[in-house]
Amino acid sequence: MSQPKKSLTGLTAAEITAAVGLKERYRGRQIFEWIIKGVRSFEEMKNLPAQLREQLETSFTLMSSTVEVSSSADDNTAKIAVRLNDGRLIEAVLLRDENDRATACLSCQIGCAMGCTFCRTGRMGLKRNLSSEEIVEQYFHLRSLYGEISNIVYMGMGEPFRNTDEVIRSVKFFTGADGLGMSERRITISTCGVVEGINKLSRENLQVRLAVSVVTADPVMRSEIMPVTKTNSLTDLKAALLNYQKHRGRRITLECAVIRGINDSSAAAAQLADWADGLNVNVNVIPWNPASEIDFQEPDPAGLEAFCRTLERKKIPNTRRFKRGRGLNAACGQLATELEKDG
Numbered sequence: 001m002s003q004p005k006k007s008l009t010g011l012t013a014a015e016i017t018a019a020v021g022l023k024e025r026y027r028g029r030q031i032f033e034w035i036i037k038g039v040r041s042f043e044e045m046k047n048l049p050a051q052l053r054e055q056l057e058t059s060f061t062l063m064s065s066t067v068e069v070s071s072s073a074d075d076n077t078a079k080i081a082v083r084l085n086d087g088r089l090i091e092a093v094l095l096r097d098e099n100d101r102a103t104a105c106l107s108c109q110i111g112c113a114m115g116c117t118f119c120r121t122g123r124m125g126l127k128r129n130l131s132s133e134e135i136v137e138q139y140f141h142l143r144s145l146y147g148e149i150s151n152i153v154y155m156g157m158g159e160p161f162r163n164t165d166e167v168i169r170s171v172k173f174f175t176g177a178d179g180l181g182m183s184e185r186r187i188t189i190s191t192c193g194v195v196e197g198i199n200k201l202s203r204e205n206l207q208v209r210l211a212v213s214v215v216t217a218d219p220v221m222r223s224e225i226m227p228v229t230k231t232n233s234l235t236d237l238k239a240a241l242l243n244y245q246k247h248r249g250r251r252i253t254l255e256c257a258v259i260r261g262i263n264d265s266s267a268a269a270a271q272l273a274d275w276a277d278g279l280n281v282n283v284n285v286i287p288w289n290p291a292s293e294i295d296f297q298e299p300d301p302a303g304l305e306a307f308c309r310t311l312e313r314k315k316i317p318n319t320r321r322f323k324r325g326r327g328l329n330a331a332c333g334q335l336a337t338e339l340e341k342d343g
Contacts, residue, residue, distance in 0.1 A: 004085045007064035008056075009035055009140055010133030010170070012178040020056065027052065035062065036180065038144055065137050070145055078146055082138060084110075088127060092138040092156055094146050103151040106138045108167050109158025114192050115227045116213070118257055118288060118296055121157045130158070132169040139174070152182070155190040155211070161197020168201075171208060184208050190255065195232045198240040202247045210244060211253040211284070212237070216263040217275035225262065234275060241279055251280045258307055259288040260297040266310040273314035283311055283318040 008016055017028030034045045042056040064085040072078035076096035081089050093105035111124035143149050154160045160167045171187055173179040188209040191197060216222050223229040241252055258264050285308055288298045311318045
């Protein structure tokens with residue numbers, strides 16, 4: 001069985017020069033510039049010699065993945081299923097805000113091993129990590145279908161800090177002067193609380209945003225619904241976040257999926273506020289998004305309101321997240337390809 005052609009999307013100009021074996025570095029820059037313009041074939045790269053275009057066509061590809069399905073909803077949400085070159089599927093989402101700014105929500109793994117009980121992706125288990133190029137290709141697929149993208153969040157399938165090196169490599173492609181040159185502050189990495197990864201990010205010279213899914217500050221409850229807590233305690237997690245803010249000076253987003261009967265009480269909000277004391281944070285309050293195979297319930301409006309009021313009384317800034325993407329199973333915690341769940 002022949003090896004699949006190497007994709008050039010997601011490589012910098014210097015990496016393209018090395019991969020192709022070009023003697024003239026400017027040719028690598030020309031190829032890179034065509035790729036970020038969104039060309040569909042090497043034949044379109046008219047400023048390249050015909051012999052080089054033939055070489056590229058023989059040995060390389062512009063995309064190692066294809067869009068299997070794309071769907072959109074009237075709440076400014078779209079979702080794509082992407083077929084990778086090994087036949088696996090992943091999902092990525094595009095969100096538009098009230099100012100028409102587009103955010104790409106990218107996956108970093110096929111499935112997830114973290115096992116959060118309220119998350120559909122966690123039910124899939126982990127199939128494998130994605131390469132930096134496979135992460136970047138999701139961005140280009142979304143941009144090709146839906147137009148320019150201003151922000152990127154690593155909040156799709158998978159735990160970024162269980163694939164840290166490839167995630168950071170993709171971030172550097174998006175933000176580097178030899179990549180897309182996006183502002184680092186337009187990129188957010190979301191974790192369920194992997195301390196080692198947070199500490200590694202603290203050592204990187206990156207001004208990306210960090211989001212942490214906390215859900216509850218009750219250590220017993222959190223261990224039950226988020227198994228990561230058993231090896232990454234709330235005490236160690238807070239120490240890592242304090243260290244991160246010491247080195248990076250960035251406000252952290254705490255993500256709190258509010259689930260009826262689990263963490264929707266004023267007491268739960270007060271406990272979360274007390275745990276966050278001393279951190280510069282904003283709490284994203286997210287009504288839990290239903291999934292047919294998960295036996296939880298979304299919070300009632302009164303409980304959600306009391307939760308937010310308690311945070312405000314405790315002087316914890318918070319933002320209530322709207323229920324976007326539910327109709328597509330594209331909302332927070334809902335990504336899971338049907339094929340991969342059974343694969």
